[in-house]
Amino acid sequence: MAGTVTVPGSSVPSTPLLKDELDIVIPTIRNLDFLEMWRPFFQPYHLIIVQDGDPSKVIKVPEGFDYELYNRNDINRILGPKASCISFKDSACRCFGYMVSKKKYVFTIDDDCFVAKDPSGKDINALEQHIKNLLSPSTPFFFNTLYDPYREGADFVRGYPFSLREGAPTAVSHGLWLNIPDYDAPTQMVKPRERNTRYVDAVLTIPKGTLFPMCGMNLAFDRQLIGPAMYFGLMGDGQPIGRYDDMWAGWCVKVICDHLSLGVKTGLPYLWHSKASNPFVNLKKEYKGIFWQEDIIPFFQNATLPKECDTVQKCYISLSEQVKEKLGKIDPYFVKLADAMVTWIEAWDELNPSDAVVASGNGKAAAK
Amino acid sequence: MAGTVTVPGSSVPSTPLLKDELDIVIPTIRNLDFLEMWRPFFQPYHLIIVQDGDPSKVIKVPEGFDYELYNRNDINRILGPKASCISFKDSACRCFGYMVSKKKYVFTIDDDCFVAKDPSGKDINALEQHIKNLLSPSTPFFFNTLYDPYREGADFVRGYPFSLREGAPTAVSHGLWLNIPDYDAPTQMVKPRERNTRYVDAVLTIPKGTLFPMCGMNLAFDRQLIGPAMYFGLMGDGQPIGRYDDMWAGWCVKVICDHLSLGVKTGLPYLWHSKASNPFVNLKKEYKGIFWQEDIIPFFQNATLPKECDTVQKCYISLSEQVKEKLGKIDPYFVKLADAMVTWIEAWDELNPSDAVVASGNGKAAAK
8 A cells, every 4th residue: 555654643645635636726816825724735736826816916825835826817818818708806717727727626715714623623634525525426316314325334224226326426525614604795794793613524415406505615526527517607807796606606517417417515524714705895796696596596497408418518508508598688797698608618628628529529529 | 481491400491392282103012111211301292102013912101101002903993994004013003193193293203212412422302303493494495505594503605595595394304313324124234233423413404306215213293284194104014015114205295395395304313223123124024115116216206296286185195196007007015005095194184174174175164
């Protein structure tokens, strides 16, 4: 077992899981001092830093980390006119990092998130838990009352159909937050002192047909399985909303995962979310979204994808057409967003030509 | 606050929640010594004991409990020919207790289940947690990543539609088990030493459209909302299967709850399941069910109820017709079961005439 020996006195294995197959994507506008606390867990991995805001500002990254950093000038240079699909002055810009990654897996984290402790007081290796979640199957077709049946000490309970026990490949691992919960502006305003102190020791699959509010603060996914659907939309500068970037991605991702029989897990790992954002600023950003989501969610709940859509790209293009047709009636913003969804896929395929071959599945490309 | 004062040194309030609105239903074949451990929590409530097997056997109930006890002779006397729908020599007989209860709520528990301890070492008042679950709404239409949003210290997360935050009435509270998990015979055989030691501090709603394996060991429900669907089927003596009684009820209940926009919760409370049943005996009972469930579950996943079905009774009769038509092809057992489902509803309405009035909604009855 050379290479996987655990360093005495440390819970970090000497060869971390998926070291060469996972990128950590961090959107930021400031120096990345928060990485110091994550050093034991993140240092072995490659970081993709997406700098938002003023590109002339210099972002300091603590020494010893292996990273590439992209600012707005880089995004514009790399994508040309297609850069229009990447949000500016909003953490939605992180999805550019998903696009330029060359790895199978991505973990993305906000720079105000720190290492949390489990109830025994031990530091939680969030990344390791995400990797466990992604590498074990999901159970989207039937609910298991003892939660993740693939965890040690757990299994499928009586009455769980045996034909479903192989599970489905896991595309997404959605982690949670201790301390500051991910509340919307109205809830922040009503409950300014609420803190999440409940450590729920569970990972579970969100059942097929059920939507969920996906938060981008602590999120990992399999790029190969679902990457092209992880578009964080048009938010921030010049757009009528913010703080719906991850929600948008989550709705699209879940509909596509359901169609392609892929799994989405939520629960562990927790991280420590240090600081509540300003609820007044948030309300301004969320305001229109609060109304729109009342129509958007039924739209996604009823969205179906044609059988021919057998790749994430095809699914996403089909969704963009439905967005334009059905949500375009609510506000012209959704027409623009639908167009940006198409641009995103074009840009993705341009930067990931081998994906595109698989995706398009056309004879010529496949014959290469 | 007279009457709700807590006895010093005790965590049991002097007036327990729903004291006069809840019955505890216990199926048994032996003396109920297990009640000693539950005394602080159960003694204030009324018990309905359903004695299975030889009716001449005398079941001892510890002193101080308020109870009524029914044996097979009583069931035959009360239901006459309709007693055929109540299973014999199987804990499925417990559903007779649901039928004769006159209370709004029922909690049912197996007699090999004891008080569990939470991670802090405190005895868990399972009944109190079930009541909390039943008295607070469910969230079947959208998933909340921080679990039950109505619990103290929790709420709906960002992105949860505001129109859905009122929730749906909770019809069922499904509790879990520490120590011996509720495994089927094959899993028991493969993992004879597995014990459930993971205390997951969560209650969550099983989303609309998702089926789950409902276990009858630790279960509470609102009789008024869902009682007539809590039929535990034909099991045991003279029947080709056993150990699918609660599963059958769970599938029917979930389909009907989804149709009527009622909620089903699972998670807390835990109890301590003391003893694994014999896996060889279990395999004999489960054998046919293991095959049948592969067809039964898709059947229930695709079952739809007509809009006219606006009461549990009407829903249940419609389901019985679909069972006869579609599952009857698998085995004649399902034709018999479908008939028993109808008999069950007839017996329920006979013993619960005021329910029947509400249920039938006919002018004459309503005019009373």
